[in-house]
Amino acid sequence: MTAPTMWHRLAAEFIGTFWLVLGGCGSAVFAAKFPSDGTALGIGFLGVSLAFGLTVLTGVYAFGTISGGHFNPAVTLGAAIAKRVEWKALPAYWITQVVGGAAAGGVIYVIASGKAGWTAEGNMAANGFGDHSPGGYSMVAVLVAEIVLTAVFLLVILGSTDDRAPKGFAGLAIGLTLTLIHLISIPISNTSVNPARSTAVAFFNGDGAPAQLWLFWLAPLVGAAIAGAAYPLLFGRNEELADRPVRDDALDEEVN
Numbered sequence: 001m002t003a004p005t006m007w008h009r010l011a012a013e014f015i016g017t018f019w020l021v022l023g024g025c026g027s028a029v030f031a032a033k034f035p036s037d038g039t040a041l042g043i044g045f046l047g048v049s050l051a052f053g054l055t056v057l058t059g060v061y062a063f064g065t066i067s068g069g070h071f072n073p074a075v076t077l078g079a080a081i082a083k084r085v086e087w088k089a090l091p092a093y094w095i096t097q098v099v100g101g102a103a104a105g106g107v108i109y110v111i112a113s114g115k116a117g118w119t120a121e122g123n124m125a126a127n128g129f130g131d132h133s134p135g136g137y138s139m140v141a142v143l144v145a146e147i148v149l150t151a152v153f154l155l156v157i158l159g160s161t162d163d164r165a166p167k168g169f170a171g172l173a174i175g176l177t178l179t180l181i182h183l184i185s186i187p188i189s190n191t192s193v194n195p196a197r198s199t200a201v202a203f204f205n206g207d208g209a210p211a212q213l214w215l216f217w218l219a220p221l222v223g224a225a226i227a228g229a230a231y232p233l234l235f236g237r238n239e240e241l242a243d244r245p246v247r248d249d250a251l252d253e254e255v256n
Helices: 006-030 045-066 073-081 088-112 139-160 170-189 195-205 215-235 251-255
Strands: 034-036 039-041
Touching: 006 045, 006 088, 006 139, 006 195, 039 170, 045 170, 073 088, 073 195, 073 215, 139 170, 139 215, 195 215
Parallel strands: none
Antiparallel strands: 034 039
């Protein structure tokens, strides 16, 4: 079977990250609260949590065999540290993930602007701490939550895609874990664990989100690095580069 080229892998990462942001942040913007005839409808925290979990679940099954199904710079970093993906691919993955997320943020903005009276400021599902945290949690609290939850997320990803894991269930485990992470942390930080997701909406949202974006890069990357380094030590594997995605002879030329 012909291995995916780097262009194929980046296309998969672009579409997957686009879908994650559109499905997750879109559900928060359009459907979390929906007043109708004086009755408050909407999917609430539970629905938004499920939306994020479903986007990554479907994305992993659709594109995981092509690019590894990262859709998240933190996942790519953790995978590189755990030797699941080559380091030279990391910059291209990161750029593609950020661009794919920003494209979805733009689509959300354009659609939401079609509603009379809607304004993007403070209404684009941005992440935040302090006054910009949904529950008013401090910077330290948000930092700890994002580091710990990202580390657990990476451990699940690395464990469910390990050669020793049952085949065919990784997407389900990853999607359910992201759902649970959102159930825990939407009130804390509006849940990032993904710098591309945070960047995708921060600048459309304004209202302090761009100034706080540094935390939603730093914390997920730290959490992912901890998990990427800990996994082979905890579970006795120091794998060679994984065949998720499979490397091909042309790859070196494409990423150099």
